[in-house]
Amino acid sequence: MGSESACTAGAASVGVCYGMSANNLPPPSTVVGMLQDNGFNSVRLYAPDGDALAALGGTGIGVIVGAPNYVLPDLATSASAAAAWIRANIEAHPSVSFRYLSVGNEVAGSDTQYLVPAMENVYGALAAAGLGHISVTTAISQVTIAVHLPPSAGEFADGDRPFLLPVLQFLERTGAPLLANLYPYFVYTYNPGLMELSFPLFTAPGVVVQDGEYGYQNMFDASVDAVHAAVDRLLGSSGSVGVVVSETGWPSAGGEAASVENARTYNQNLASHVVKGTPRRPWKVETYLFSMFNENLKDAGVEQNWGLFYPSTDRVYPITFGSK
Numbered sequence: 001m002g003s004e005s006a007c008t009a010g011a012a013s014v015g016v017c018y019g020m021s022a023n024n025l026p027p028p029s030t031v032v033g034m035l036q037d038n039g040f041n042s043v044r045l046y047a048p049d050g051d052a053l054a055a056l057g058g059t060g061i062g063v064i065v066g067a068p069n070y071v072l073p074d075l076a077t078s079a080s081a082a083a084a085w086i087r088a089n090i091e092a093h094p095s096v097s098f099r100y101l102s103v104g105n106e107v108a109g110s111d112t113q114y115l116v117p118a119m120e121n122v123y124g125a126l127a128a129a130g131l132g133h134i135s136v137t138t139a140i141s142q143v144t145i146a147v148h149l150p151p152s153a154g155e156f157a158d159g160d161r162p163f164l165l166p167v168l169q170f171l172e173r174t175g176a177p178l179l180a181n182l183y184p185y186f187v188y189t190y191n192p193g194l195m196e197l198s199f200p201l202f203t204a205p206g207v208v209v210q211d212g213e214y215g216y217q218n219m220f221d222a223s224v225d226a227v228h229a230a231v232d233r234l235l236g237s238s239g240s241v242g243v244v245v246s247e248t249g250w251p252s253a254g255g256e257a258a259s260v261e262n263a264r265t266y267n268q269n270l271a272s273h274v275v276k277g278t279p280r281r282p283w284k285v286e287t288y289l290f291s292m293f294n295e296n297l298k299d300a301g302v303e304q305n306w307g308l309f310y311p312s313t314d315r316v317y318p319i320t321f322g323s324k
Contacts, residue, residue: 011041011322012039012040013274013287013322014271014287015043016289016292017043017044017288017289017290018052018291019046019291019293020049022296022298023296024311026313028055032061034292034309035059035061039321039322041061042062043061043288045063045065048067048089053065058095060097061097063096063098064246065089065098066103068105069111076115076117079124082121082122083125085125086131087129090129099135100136100176101135101136102137102138102139102179103119103122104139105139105181106181113163115167119167120170123170135175135177136176137177137179138167140178142182142183145157148219148226149222150209150212151211151229151280152212154225154229154230155230155233165234168231168241172240178243178244180224182220183248183249184199184220184248184250185200185251185266188219189256197257199219200219201262201269202265204217220273221279224285225279228281244287244288246288248290249266249290249291249306250265250267251263251302252264252305253302254301254302254303255301255302258305263317267289270287271289274287291307292309293307293309294306294309
C-alpha cells in the first residue's frame with residue numbers, strides 16, 4: 001500500500017504501538033499498509049504475533065517486540081527455553097528489522113525477580129543465534145518514577161530501586177537503552193492543581209518549570225529528563241544508559257481532560273517536538289505513540305480511547321505524523 005519513497009519522504013518522527021486488545025481490528029497486512037501510508041518507520045508489538053511479523057517482514061519498519069510478562073519465569077530459569085523462544089519468535093522471521101526485544105512490560109511485584117535472569121538468557125540466546133545486534137531491554141511504568149519535577153531531582157520510587165539497579169547495570173554493560181512508558185496525561189490527572197493543562201499539551205506560552213539553567217515548557221521533556229536523572233542517580237554515573245519513550249499519548253474520550261481536541265493537540269505537538277530533544281539532551285527522543293487503534297477489550301473508560309485510528313481504519317482525528 002505504501003511505497004518505500006513515500007515512507008522516507010514523509011517519515012514520521014515517532015513510532016507507534018500496535019496493541020491488539022480488541023476483537024475487531026483489521027488484519028495485520030492492512031495495518032502494516034497503514035503504517036507505511038502514514039510514514040511510520042518503527043512500531044512496537046507487545047508480543048511476537050506471527051501474522052503481524054509476517055506482514056512486517058521486508059518492509060524495513062523497525063520493530064520493538066515484547067516477550068510477555070507471563071513467559072518471564074520460563075525465560076529466567078532455563079537457557080534452553082530462552083533459546084527455543086528466540087528460535088520460534090525471532091529467528092523464524094529473518095526479514096523483520098528487529099530493533100529491541102523488550103523482556104516484559106511494566107514488570108512489578110514478585111515477577112521482578114525473573115527480570116534480569118530472563119534478560120541474560122535472552123541476550124545469550126540472541127548472541128548464539130548471531131542476532132546480537134538486537135538490543136535486550138525492558139519497559140518500565142511511569143509509576144516507578146517517584147519525582148518528576150524538577151527534572152534534575154528525578155528519582156525512582158524506594159520500592160523499585162532494588163530491582164531496577166541490576167536492570168540498569170545490565171543495560172549499561174550491553175549498551176542497550178531503557179524503555180520508559182511516560183504519560184503526561186496521568187501526571188496531570190492524578191495530581192489535581194499541580195499544573196495548567198497547557199503544560200502537558202505543549203501549549204504553554206513560556207517556561208513553566210525553571211530547573212537551574214534549563215527551562216521547561218512541557219511535561220514530556222520534564223518526564224524524559226527526570227528518567228535520565230533517576231537512571232544516573234541510581235547507577236552513580238552519568239549518561240551511560242539511554243532512554244527510549246516506549247509509550248506516550250493522550251486519550252480522546254472516557255475521562256478527565258480526555259477529548260478528541262486534547263488528544264490531537266498532544267500527539268500532533270509531540271510528533272513535531274521530539275526531533276528537537278529536551279532541554280538537557282537537545283537531540284531526537286525516540287518515541288512511540290500509544291496507540292494505533294482504540295482497543296475494545298481494554299477496561300472501559302480512557303483505556304479504550306488511546307487510538308490514532310478506529311478499527312475501521314478511519315482516523316480518530318486529523319494529524320500529520322511526518323516530521324516538520
